[in-house]
Amino acid sequence: xxxxxxxxxxxxxxxxxxxxxxxxxxxxxxxxxxxxxxxxxxxxxxxxxxxxxxxxxxxxxxxxxxxxxxxxxxxxxxxxxxxxxxxxxxxxxxxxxxxxxxxxxxxxxxxxxxxxxxxxxxxxxxxxxxxxxxxxxxxxxxxxxxxxxxxxxxxxxxxxxxxxxxxxxxxxxxxxxxxxxxxxxxxxxxxxxxxxxxxxxxxxxxxxxxxxxxxxxxxxxxxxxxxxxxxxxxxxxxxxxxxxxxxxxxxxxxxxxxxxxxxxxxxxxxxxxxxxxxxxxxxxxxxxxxxxxxxxxxxxxxxxxxxxxxxxxxxxx
Amino acid sequence: xxxxxxxxxxxxxxxxxxxxxxxxxxxxxxxxxxxxxxxxxxxxx
Ligand code: SF4
Ligand code: SF4
Ligand code: SF4
Numbered sequence: 578x579x580x581x582x583x584x585x586x587x588x589x590x591x592x593x594x595x596x597x598x599x600x601x602x603x604x605x606x607x608x609x610x611x612x613x614x615x616x617x618x619x620x621x622x623x624x625x626x627x628x629x630x631x632x633x634x635x636x637x638x639x640x641x642x643x644x645x646x647x648x649x650x651x652x653x654x655x656x657x658x659x660x661x662x663x664x665x666x667x668x669x670x671x672x673x674x675x676x677x678x679x680x681x682x683x684x685x686x687x688x689x690x691x692x693x694x695x696x697x698x699x700x701x702x703x704x705x706x707x708x709x710x711x712x713x714x715x716x717x718x719x720x721x722x723x724x725x726x727x728x729x730x731x732x733x734x735x736x737x738x739x740x741x742x743x744x745x746x747x748x749x750x751x752x753x754x755x756x757x758x759x760x761x762x763x764x765x766x767x768x769x770x771x772x773x774x775x776x777x778x779x780x781x782x783x784x785x786x787x788x789x790x791x792x793x794x795x796x797x798x799x800x801x802x803x804x805x806x807x808x809x810x811x812x813x814x815x816x817x818x819x820x821x822x823x824x825x826x827x828x829x830x831x832x833x834x835x836x837x838x839x840x841x842x843x844x845x846x847x848x849x850x851x852x853x854x855x856x857x858x859x860x861x862x863x864x865x866x867x868x869x870x871x872x873x874x875x876x877x878x879x880x881x882x883x884x885x886x887x888x889x890x891x892x893x894x
Numbered sequence: 895x896x897x898x899x900x901x902x903x904x905x906x907x908x909x910x911x912x913x914x915x916x917x918x919x920x921x922x923x924x925x926x927x928x929x930x931x932x933x934x935x936x937x938x939x
Contacts, residue, residue: 650915
C-alpha cells in the first residue's frame with residue numbers, strides 16, 4: 578500500500594517545500610521569513626524554488642560563522658525531526674531521497690540472482706514472463722561503506738567548518754562546497770541555467786561537484802539509494818533516533834514466520850524481523866506490504882488502532 | 895516506559911534548543927545564509 582502512496586506523497590512534499598515558481602522563472606531565490614526555518618530533508622536553500630532552509634547547510638553556516646561553538650537552533654530542529662520521525666524523513670520527506678527512488682525505477686541495470694532487489698518496485702517480470710527481474714541493492718563493500726556517512730557528518734559538517742578558518746575566524750561549509758550532489762542538482766544546475774552572470778564564474782569546483790553528481794546519479798540507477806546508504810550526513814544523524822523515535826516499527830513474534838520476504842523487499846537490505854528499528858531503515862514501508870502474515874506494524878498504526886477501539890468502546894457503552 | 899519518557903524529554907529539549915538559538919541570534923545567521931545564493935552550494939564558491 579505504502580509503495581503506491583509514497584511516491585505521490587514525496588512529489589507533493591517536494592512541490593510544497595520547493596514551490597517558489599518565480600525563483601525558477603527569474604533565476605532568483607526566495608527571501609521570505611520562512612527561510613529561517615529548517616525542513617527535515619536534504620533540501621538546498623539555494624534551490625530557486627526552496628521556501629525553507631536545509632538543516633545540514635544551516636548547521637555549517639552557524640558553525641563556520643565563527644560566532645558560535647555549537648548550533649542549538651539547527652540541532653534543535655534536527656533533534657525534533659529525529660525524535661518525532663527518525664528516518665521516516667528519508668523515506669517520505671526528502672527531495673533527494675525521492676530523486677534516487679525515481680532513478681532506481683529506470684528500467685535498466687537488472688540482474689538475475691539471489692540477494693538482490695525483487696518485486697514490483699524493481700520492475701516485476703522479465704520478457705520471458707517467468708523470472709522476476711531484479712536489481713542490485715548494495716555496492717560491493719556495503720557493510721563497511723555504510724560507516725562513511727558518519728565520517729562525513731563528523732568531518733565535513735562539523736570539524737572542518739569549525740576548525741579550518743580564515744583570519745576573520747570564518748570557515749567554509751565543507752560538505753556543501755565539496756560533496757553535496759543535492760545542492761548541485763537542485764540549486765547549482767537550475768541557477769546556472771537561468772542566471773547568466775553566475776555562469777561566468779564556473780570553474781574547477783563546479784566540475785568536481787558535477788562529477789560527484791554524475792557518479793551518484795549513475796549509481797542510483799543500478800543500486801538503491803547509494804547516497805543515502807553511504808554518504809548522507811543527515812541520514813546518519815536521523816539514524817541515531819530510529820530506536821527511540823515516536824515513529825517505530827514493531828514485529829509481532831507470534832505472527833512472524835521468519836520467511837525473509839521483508840528483507841527481500843527492502844531496498845536498504847535490512848533483516849526487518851531481526852532489527853525493525855535499524856539505523857539504516859528509512860521507514861519506506863515496503864517490508865510491511867511484503868510481509869505475508871502482517872507481522873510488521875508501525876507505532877502510528879498501533880496508535881490509530883488503539884484510538885479507534887477506545888472510541889468504539891465509548892460509543893457502545 | 896523509560897524510552898517513552900526519553901522521547902518526551904528529547905522533544906522538550908529540542909524545543910528549548912530552538913528557543914535558545916533564536917535568542918542568541920542563530921535564526922538570523924541561518925536566514926542570512928538561506929536568503930542569498932550560496933556560492934559554495936551551487937559549486938562556484
Ligand atoms: S539519507 Fe539524506 S539524502 Fe537520503 S533521504 Fe535521508 S536526508 Fe535525504
Ligand atoms: S516477512 Fe514478515 S513473516 Fe516474513 S520474516 Fe519478515 S516479518 Fe517475519
Ligand atoms: S526495513 Fe522496511 S521500512 Fe525500513 S527501509 Fe526496509 S523495507 Fe523500508
